């Protein structure tokens with residue numbers, strides 16, 4: 001059996017990319033549907049665009065020149081929705097209104113997927129940066145009025161701690177956003193530990209480094225698996241071949257690089273397809289060992 005057949009889960013059933021016929025400000029929906037065992041996985045773009053290389057300041061200039069000669073790498077902000085056992089579960093929520101003029105495509109993408117925000121039962125959060133929790137709010141209120149939000153204990157403790165906030169004034173806006181989210185979802189905010197199953201079939205995996213409690217989720221359904229790797233990488237073109245290179249967003253650089261290598265090695269070893277929040281749309285693909293310490297990424301559409 002070839003690798004291609006091993007990874008046959010990733011059959012894109014439908015691709016939606018319609019133009020915005022109304023001419024209104026609402027951005028167009030981009031959503032792709034996958035089947036994974038008993039689950040349906042929607043890969044929904046919250047925003048699209050290239051990642052500029054200035055977030056890799058200090059990185060080996062030869063690597064930047066070689067892997068991103070244009071000075072940018074295709075990227076996105078992805079949200080994943082999993083429909084399983086009658087429930088709808090989101091993984092992260094995109095920028096939402098935090099993006100300002102970069103209007104979120106998530107509401108349009110959910111509508112295109114036929115997902116009513118009021119029917120979302122659970123949002124699993126990989127970490128509390130604004131481009132992952134901003135979409136939890138709409139006009140300061142719950143964007144998902146009936147959802148429970150689950151966050152890793154270490155991550156929640158960090159962003160909601162007054163001591164952390166006082167120690168890092170440069171991230172004040174992010175700390176304040178975390179508080180707004182916690183306030184809006186008061187009574188519906190829960191915490192998990194690494195190794196827990198925050199939802200049936202979802203295993204919380206330690207991916208600490210990008211943030212103090214960064215979490216990956218390993219979903220298994222019907223004998224098939226998909227590894228949601230959060231913000232393990234920000235520029236696929238650069239960081240798969242050079243996993244030692246961190247983005248300026250990586251808060252604990254040594255641990256971020258170690259987690260990137262550890263989780264990508266696991267993806268190769270266990271033949272786990274990955275879903276990443278900043279991989280180019282549609283954010284799902286396979287990882288291969290490229291030798292010399294590097295990896296290669298194969299989007300599903302290859």
Ligand SMILES: [Zn+2]
Nearest residue numbers: 129131231277
């Ligand atoms: Zn991010």
